[in-house]
Amino acid sequence: MDLLEEYRRATFFFESGxxxxxxxxxxxIVEAEPRNTAVRQLLARAYFNSAQLGRAEAHLRALVAHDPSDHYAHHVLGRTLERDGRFREALPHLRLAAAMKHHSDYQDALHRVEQWLGKAEDSQ
Incomplete structure (x- = not known):
């Protein structure tokens, strides 16, 4: 199996929806090259986009463990946890991502979770 060609095909599938x-x-490919972060990241995003949140979380946690300064992995992990309704767990990852890189998507996700948590605390 030509791993590079398979990665290109996978990227095409992902980008085609x-x-x-x-x-x-x-x-x-991840099984053959477990330390390839680009492949693992795309797999995590594919799992996220197909609502396989547990699988996405596992790969994103591996990415964050491998490189704690990976702002994008923190962001997508936070979004995965948010999508799973685990707002308190999502918040630190979203805060880290927003602190590491100024990006409107990062800020939007952070504000959304902070607002949800604020509303949840107000109702208690």
Whole structure:
């Protein structure tokens, strides 16, 4: 199997709106090259986009453990936890991402979770 060609095919599937197809192509590549962060990140995003949040979380936690300064991995991990309704767990990752890099998506996600948590605390 030509891993580079499979990665290119997976990227095409992902960008064409088929995250499940992309994930199927990426899984054996990650198995063959577990330290390849680009492949692992795309697989995590494919899982996120196909609502396989537990799988996305596992790969994103591996990325963050490998490189704690990876702002994008923190952001997507925070978004994954947010999407799973785990707002308190999402908040530190979203804060880190927003502190490491000024990006409107990062700020929006952080504000959304902070607002949700503020509303949840107000109702208690």
């Amino acid at each position: 088929d995250p499940l197809g992309a994930a199927k192509l990426l899984e054996p």
